[in-house]
Amino acid sequence: MNEANNWVEKSKKHLWLPFTQMKDYEENPLIIAEGEGVYLTDVHGKKYLDGYSSLWLNVHGHRKREIDEAIIEQLQKISHSTLLGATNIPATELAEKLVEITPENLTRVFYSDSGAEAVEIALKLAFQYWRNLGHSSKQKFVTTKNGYHGDTVGAISVGAVDIFHTVYHPLMFDSYKVSFPNAYRNEHSDLEDVKNECLLEIEQLFAEKHEEIAAFIIEGMIQGAGGMNVMPDGYLKGIEQLCKKYNILLIVDEVATGFGRTGKMFSVEHENVQPDLMTIAKGITGGYLPIAATMTSEKVYEAFYGDYTELKTFFHGHSYTGNQLGCAAALANLELYKKEDIINTVQNKADFIAEKLQSLQELEHVGDIRQLGLMVGVELVKDKETKEPFPWGDRVGYYATLKMRDLGMLSRPLGDVVVFMPPLATTFEELEQMITIMKQAIKETTEVLATP
Ligand code: PMP
DSSP states (O other), X not given: OOHHHHHHHHHHHHOOOTTOOHHHHHHSOOOEEEEEBTEEEETTSOEEEETTHHHHTOSSOBSOHHHHHHHHHHHTTOXXXXXXXXXXXXXXXXXXXXXXXXXXXXXXXXXXXSHHHHHHHHHHHHHHHHHHTTOTTOOEEEEETTOOOOSSHHHHHXXXXXXXXXXXXXXXXXXXXXXXXOSSSOSSSOHHHHHHHHHHHHHHHHHHHGGGEEEEEEESSEETTTTOEEOXXXXXXXXXXXXXXXXXXXXXXXXXXXXXXXXXXXXXGGTTOOOSEEEEOGGGGTTSSOOEEEEEEHHHHHTTOSOGGGTOSOOOOOTTTTOHHHHHHHHHHHHHHHHTTHHHHXXXXXXXHHHHHGGGGGSTTEEEEEEETTEEEEEEOSBTTTTBOOOGGGOHHHHHHHHHHHHTEEOOOBTTEEEXXXXXXXXXXXXXXXXXXXXHHHHHHHHHHHOO
C-alpha cells in the first residue's frame, strides 16, 4: 500500500468527522496534505481550488508569509498562558485593535475559541446582564426562522435550521422564532411588504413579551448556513430600532459575515447598526487558528462590575482562551487588511463575480443565485417555474459539490444550495475558474438527476 492510501485507511479506521455521515466519507475520503494560496493539495497530490475558504474562514490564502512569520515569532516567546485572571501581550493588543475596527459602541472583548462558543457567551451575557440589573424575568431569546448560530446546545436553541436541530430538540431551551423576509420564497412579489410584515411580527411579539425577552440574536445582513438568504435593506436597522424601543439587547452574529466577507469589515456597517453584543470568529486569524470573541458595549460590561460576593462575575472561560499564537496570527491578519486594502478589493471582486454568476441562470435547475460580497449560494430546484425543490433524498447539492471536487474545487453544500465562498484574496482569474467549475458540476449533476 502506498503512503497516501495508508493515510486514507487510517482515517477511515479512527476518525469521526464533524457534520459528516461517515458512510459518505468512507465512499469519498479526502485528506489534505498541503495548501498554498487558494489551492489545497490532497495526499495523492491532487490540487483543488479552495471554494469554501476551508469552511468560510480563510482570507489571504494558505501559507501567507506574514501570518506564518508572526506565529513563528510568537512561538519564540511563548505559545500559551491562561487568560483566567491574567492576560498576555498579543491578547491585549488584539483587543485594542478589535475595538478600533468594530462599531463605535463596542468597547470590550471577551475571547473564546470558536464561533459557537462566542454565541454561547453572548447568550449567557445577555441573560446575566438582566439578572445583574435586577430584571430576572428577561430570560428568553428571539431568533429568525432559518437562522444559524453554531452547534452547541445554547447555540442550537437559538438556531432554526431544522435539519441540524430536530434531533436535539429535547435538549434545547425554547426561543421565539420570527419569520424571515425571504426574497426567493415568499407569498408576495414585493420584498418591501414582506420586510414590513416581518418587522410588524417582531414588534407585536416585543410589545406583548418584552418583560420576558433578554435579547434578539441575528446573523449580519445574510443568513449563512440557513441557505445564504440576504436580508432586505432596512431590515436589520428596523430590528435595531425595535430592540431599543422595547429595551431588548441586540446580538449580531458576525461569525460568518465579519472580516470583509460581505464587502464591509463587518456587515452591520451596511446599515450603520450598533449591536449591544457582537460575535466574531472565522476570519479573525485569517483562517489560521481558533480564536473567537464576543464584543460588548460598556453598558453591558458595567452591569458585571462589582464585588465578588455580589455574584455579578461572568462565569465562563476555557483553557485555551486568548491563546498567544492565535492572537499573534490575528494581529498579522489585521495588518494585512490595511496593507492589501482587502475591503476595497472584496467590493470589486463581488461585482465581478455577480456578473460572471449570471451565466449560471442559463442552467435548467438553477432556481436562485444569492450573493452578498464574497458570500454566495446557488439554489438548485427541480422546477424553475414553480420553485419546486428536488426530493430531499436526491441530495443534489451534495452530488454537485462532489462533482466539483472531481473537477478540482472544494466546497460544502447547504441542502440544495451550492456554496461559493472563496478566500478574499482569490484573484479575478481564479474566481472565474471557480465559477466555471461550479457551472460545469451543477450542469452535469442536475442533468443526471433530472433524467426520469
Ligand atoms: N455563527 C454563525 C453565523 C456561523 O455561520 C457559524 C459557523 N458556520 C457559527 C456561528 C459557529 O462557528 P464555529 O464553527 O466556529 O463554532
